[in-house]
Amino acid sequence: MNKIPIAISSCLLGNKVRFDAGHKQSKYCLNTLSDWFEYQPICPEMGIGMPAPRPPIRLIEDDDKEIRVVQVDDHSYDVTDELKAFAKEKLNELDDVCGYIVIRNSPSCGMERVKVYHQNGNPAGRSDRGVYINEIMNERPELPVEEEGRLQDPKLRENFITRVFAYQDFKDQVKVSPSVDALVKFHSRYKYLVMAHSYAGYKKLGRLVANNDGLELDELVITYEKELMQVLQKLANAKSHSNVLYHILGYLKEDLAPAAKQELINVIEQYRQGIVTLIAPITLINHYINQYGNEYIAKQAYLNPHPVELGLRNYL
Ligand code: SF4
Known part of the structure; x- marks a missing residue:
């Protein structure tokens, strides 16, 4: 890379x-x-x-x-x-x-x-x-x-590095050769990451992509970029992350055996209560996706917004 x-x-x-x-x-x-x-x-x-x-x-x-x-x-x-x-x-x-x-x-x-x-x-x-x-x-x-x-603050550190990687991704996937299709595909991958940072922002960006707000393509891309980076600046928290994790569980539950589903619910709850870090449910979800496959969820930036080696989701 x-x-x-x-x-x-x-x-x-x-x-x-x-x-x-x-x-x-x-x-x-x-x-x-x-x-x-x-x-x-x-x-x-x-x-x-x-x-x-x-x-x-x-x-x-x-x-x-x-x-x-x-x-x-x-x-x-x-x-x-x-x-x-x-x-x-x-x-x-x-x-x-x-x-x-x-x-x-x-x-x-x-x-x-x-x-x-x-x-x-x-x-x-x-x-x-x-x-x-x-x-x-x-x-x-x-x-x-x-x-x-x-x-030095783990939340601010993760937030900044998430924004940097998202911004670069947006430049590479949308700005380099702007099209409505590229914007729709990008937004589809970033839905859950955006939702974790702001539910209102998630709704606003979704409306912008769906309706274009009467904007020409260039203006639409610039408006989306500004809104996206503003939304990602808001700090995600255990409540908003748990909400996203349950949304993702909704996509996987048909494939999971009852015991596996319950295991994932338990880990999400442990995360919500501050017993385990965010990387625990994320790792389990990635494991189930590898096992059962789910194209839509697998491509979500939320699951891998930055290199796992940076250990940015290992704080309580
Ligand atoms: S880089 Fe900025 S903070 Fe550092 S010495 Fe120069 S002006 Fe001062």
Whole structure:
């Protein structure tokens, strides 16, 4: 399998590009995800010509309450426009990437909760996004973006990686050669994954594919892509997963002997109660599909949304 192109804050790969000429190497990104992801490292501050080391910069609120990025000790040194221009320039090179991993608290790269200061140096009591990543996220709202620190949380980690793999699949199967048929086939495979993340989203996407909402094909594909990536951003939980597992059981029950069916129900219930992890019922379902076959369920992205080697469904 070809590795998935992913943009990443350069310092997370161990490059000494930070203001103190240090790095913030992420072992998880470097040692684990690199088996699946092909990284495109970007340091916007170095990209606009700032040196390493360099005086630190921060977000401040100007007189019009606009956010500016300035040097902490010299507010006349303002790199806001340069960082925005650099983001616009980079967007052309990010067409292929299926995700972006950033670092928290950076006035350039932080995707949320970056502290904003008053011009007198006091905290402004608000936070915002880093100026560079804000431009990227506004222009590419469908792109999965996550902070490296949040990838330590198993739910957020699985959610981000699910979105990355789904996004790449959508690009490969639909965007590369758009057609209504390709979209219908894609949606058919993603029904249960979408349902696990949001039942309302599942209904909405189903209606969009069935009725096209009077949209031309290009517009339909873009609308579906945005909706899909928004829906997948919602966290699935034990209740929504159990609901999907019972739906899948409904397709298999004709083939299963009563004891096998009961065994699957028991494992789904153990999962719902937090006794076993999600991988337990999923493994059993995959086993029954291999044994009895079920074309429709076998092709569901829900059963294998990301490589099993990543162990992303092994948390309670
Ligand atoms: S600008 Fe971004 S990539 Fe560069 S050092 Fe700061 S956080 Fe890392």
